[in-house]
Amino acid sequence: MLPEMIRPLRLATDCHVIDWSISQLSEQISDKESAIARADGLVAAIGNFDGVHCGHKKLIDKAVSHGGGLVPSVITFQPHPRRYFKPDLPGFELVDNLDKMALLSDAGARCIIRLQFDDAMRQTTATDFVSRILPALGVRALYAGTDFAFGNQRGGGMAMMQEQGREYGIDAQAVELVSSHDEIISSSRIRAAIARADMAEAAQYLGRPYVISGIVAHGEKRGRTIGFPTANLLLGDYLVPPLGVYAISAALPDAPHQPIMHGVANIGIRPTVNGEMVRLEANLFDIDLDLYDRRINVYCLDFIRPEQKFENFDKLRHQIAQDVETAKSFHAKQN
Known part of the structure; x- marks a missing residue:
């Protein structure tokens, strides 16, 4: 990207x-x-x-x-x-x-x-x-x-x-709202791409990756207990992409000179802990910042896997570690 x-x-x-x-x-x-x-x-x-x-x-x-x-x-x-x-x-x-x-x-x-x-x-x-x-x-x-x-x-x-x-x-x-290749560009076409988790096509027509922004909320801090702290966003009136794990990048509007941050995020209800409300939980790599109550732009770059329920936290931790490696590999290819 x-x-x-x-x-x-x-x-x-x-x-x-x-x-x-x-x-x-x-x-x-x-x-x-x-x-x-x-x-x-x-x-x-x-x-x-x-x-x-x-x-x-x-x-x-x-x-x-x-x-x-x-x-x-x-x-x-x-x-x-x-x-x-x-x-x-x-x-x-x-x-x-x-x-x-x-x-x-x-x-x-x-x-x-x-x-x-x-x-x-x-x-x-x-x-x-x-x-x-x-x-x-x-x-x-x-x-x-x-x-x-x-x-x-x-x-x-x-x-x-x-x-x-x-x-x-x-x-x-x-x-006429068309691309350089004479393709009609419409919001419905972009929604359709997001609905099938084709983030690359959505980015092509948006002119940027699909971005979900909001104020970082205080969560239950379970991620910290398993070694993967997250910044949590509620999705509000956003179009919710397929529930699952995504490679992401993030930026802080109140700190425009802060380098772009990379990471992995789960968008879903967190079935392993019996969650109900859809939220975005972003784990940012090698970042030690207090993000609570700050606005963040989270760019959804690539779909990694669907959300799933795990039998216990050990299996969840193991899968998140794999997701992190998958996302890091994706980011390495982009650079």
Whole structure:
């Protein structure tokens, strides 16, 4: 795995994040929030940016290279509309909100506007979205995927956006989200790769390995008793890959100069100790750091084996030792 693909995920210092809702429609974005009010307007890439994959980066590249004195921006939705309409749906996200902001800024966005997806947004017609919301945000040019749909009951598409946008001084362009080999890149395709533990294919379309981030929680410290201490993360709304053991690398957003750490992780319920909640337990090689209550980015690089239940801790310890050697061999080949 290319070293530059694995790094601490941090929001760029010159990127502004603005939360906006329909209730602010009559308000202007303030100077305090961003430099937009002093600029000629925005050129924005718009979408859910689920995973911030290579197709999304191509879209953002269009906004960044647009020029004309417009601020290169991203307009996205929070929460994901799928979560709004199906609140009980199992975890499906390919990236959490903090990493999403970091990746969008890394792609070149200098302003990120998060539109609150609530009932008022749901009821907004496609015409109102073009005629009221986009002008209120200062949008002068807009890029979206060819399948982008918006407005109540997804009533608007890019043909409508282009036609009606011209009436409000908005130049809208549709972009095909394809790879350099003309393959269609989609979040569903990435989810399918992760679902079959094909982490290499997922990384190919994401432009980085699948990363699970969170605050390191205090666990039961059983790993220490068998010689394999772990950093534990709850998976929240992440898409859970097949339960099992993975070769991983990890980075600390609050310590960007800390060398990338390598290790092995179990993603599962820990059946040997009758666990129930899915969590990620990462054993980092040759690391002596206090990671509790710190945010960590854990990159899932390669699937080693499915999770299994062991008869006793001795057999568990023996298998973990084998997993460690397998992961070390994987990392050695990458370097």
